[in-house]
Amino acid sequence: MAWPRTRFQLLLAGVTAWSRFPAAPGALARLQARRLRALLDYAFRHSACYRDAMTARRLRPDDFRAPEDLGKLPVLEKSAVRERAADLLSDEFSFADCPRRSTHGTTGEPLGIPTLPLERWLDSVLWARVYPDAGFRPWQRQAKIALPSRIPTRRYLAQRLGLFRRTHVAATEPVAEKIRALRAARPQALVCWASTLDEITAELERADTVLDIPLVFSTSSMLWPVVRERAGRRLGAKVTDIYGSIETGPIAWECEERHGYHVHSDRVIVELLDEAGRPARAGRVVCTVLWRRAFPLIRYALGDLAEWADGPCPCGRPYPLLKALSGRATDLVELPDGSRVSSVTLRAALFGTPGIEQFQLVQETPTRFRLRVVARDAFTADIERSVIDEFRRQYAGALELRVERVPDLHVAPGAKFRPVVLLK
Numbered sequence: 001m002a003w004p005r006t007r008f009q010l011l012l013a014g015v016t017a018w019s020r021f022p023a024a025p026g027a028l029a030r031l032q033a034r035r036l037r038a039l040l041d042y043a044f045r046h047s048a049c050y051r052d053a054m055t056a057r058r059l060r061p062d063d064f065r066a067p068e069d070l071g072k073l074p075v076l077e078k079s080a081v082r083e084r085a086a087d088l089l090s091d092e093f094s095f096a097d098c099p100r101r102s103t104h105g106t107t108g109e110p111l112g113i114p115t116l117p118l119e120r121w122l123d124s125v126l127w128a129r130v131y132p133d134a135g136f137r138p139w140q141r142q143a144k145i146a147l148p149s150r151i152p153t154r155r156y157l158a159q160r161l162g163l164f165r166r167t168h169v170a171a172t173e174p175v176a177e178k179i180r181a182l183r184a185a186r187p188q189a190l191v192c193w194a195s196t197l198d199e200i201t202a203e204l205e206r207a208d209t210v211l212d213i214p215l216v217f218s219t220s221s222m223l224w225p226v227v228r229e230r231a232g233r234r235l236g237a238k239v240t241d242i243y244g245s246i247e248t249g250p251i252a253w254e255c256e257e258r259h260g261y262h263v264h265s266d267r268v269i270v271e272l273l274d275e276a277g278r279p280a281r282a283g284r285v286v287c288t289v290l291w292r293r294a295f296p297l298i299r300y301a302l303g304d305l306a307e308w309a310d311g312p313c314p315c316g317r318p319y320p321l322l323k324a325l326s327g328r329a330t331d332l333v334e335l336p337d338g339s340r341v342s343s344v345t346l347r348a349a350l351f352g353t354p355g356i357e358q359f360q361l362v363q364e365t366p367t368r369f370r371l372r373v374v375a376r377d378a379f380t381a382d383i384e385r386s387v388i389d390e391f392r393r394q395y396a397g398a399l400e401l402r403v404e405r406v407p408d409l410h411v412a413p414g415a416k417f418r419p420v421v422l423l424k
């Protein structure tokens with residue numbers, strides 16, 4: 001009966017998560033190597049799926065000393081997580097021990113990840129670590145906008161002690177009701193999706209009123225520059241965008257100096273891979289979650305696309321720096337000749353185009369696209385033509401684009417905004 005040891009280690013990981021972030025590259029690399037080794041050791045001993053994968057390649061846990069060594073193992077696709085769940089699950093635990101945490105499934109079927117109650121707690125500790133990093137103090141009050149089904153019914157011990165106190169506001173409430181609830185709660189920080197921040201700040205603008213919420217943490221969708229700017233004006237807020245998921249916990253959050261997203265690689269190792277599975281400057285996000293045990297996720301393809309920045313962050317923190325997060329890996333556009341082209345570069349160009357506040361690229365037929373834009377006056381006919389030219393250039397003249405101006409691009413509460421909507 002070995003499980004109390006694993007359980008003790010998870011508890012220890014949560015308790016010590018509050019120690020200082022490693023400040024030097026050497027310290028970070030050592031911590032990461034130690035945790036990677038512990039994860040591989042554990043997976044080899046307890047998860048048939050990884051044991052088989054290592055044995056088939058004549059590998060032992062000793063062969064993994066640095067993140068680069070992860071390339072010796074295959075990428076774990078979502079379909080494999082679904083099909084091989086019983087082999088992935090640690091033999092120390094049963095499915096009955098591990099309530100499934102479901103992903104939102106905004107781009108397909110939701111995926112249930114077996115998670116021990118202690119891992120769930122550890123995950124919440126890791127998220128709580130994000131906030132003080134941006135200047136939030138644990139004794140200050142937060143408000144969180146959440147789906148009604150995800151509003152917790154009981155409080156953690158820390159919350160009963162007056163730390164990380166949280167007021168929940170249901171995402172399904174009308175926007176005026178959300179604003180009323182926020183005004184009543186007077187939080188120091190607001191945690192919400194970028195799309196909800198858009199909704200709330202647009203309403204404040206329409207009603208020409210303000211709230212005072214100095215810190216905002218946004219997740220799960222595109223944080224448009226116009227929304228960030230509006231949050232500054234209408235909430236007096238500094239917005240920190242966080243990148244994370246149910247499967248991985250928090251992965252990266254914005255640099256204080258806005259150089260990009262620091263990957264907290266002492267907890268989650270991120271690889272970006274090209275279509276052939278080679279390490280790439282821009283590519284699909286593959287994560288190794290260093291803290292999971294009951295259901296280890298090693299080289300897990302999260303389904304997002306991202307791009308590395310050049311070199312280390314100018315702010316001096318030792319974390320790997322992502323320059324851009326750019327939607328889903330399924331956003332590869334197929335050309336008539338069968339080749340597939342990532343939409344990352346096009347989206348990066350659109351993101352910086354004058355006058356475009358928000359956009360969505362929608363495929364109408366195999367060869368025709370519609371670009372829906374929320375545009376300001378600065379989006380002139382000349383700029384529109386240059387966008388169409390850029391589109392043709394990106395897709396080798398094989399695809400057509402027309403531009404449609406729309407008043408807004410709102411999504412349902414909890415849904416991830418999809419900057420690219422393809423036919424398939």
Ligand SMILES: [Zn+2]
Nearest residue numbers: 255259313315
């Ligand atoms: Zn930085």
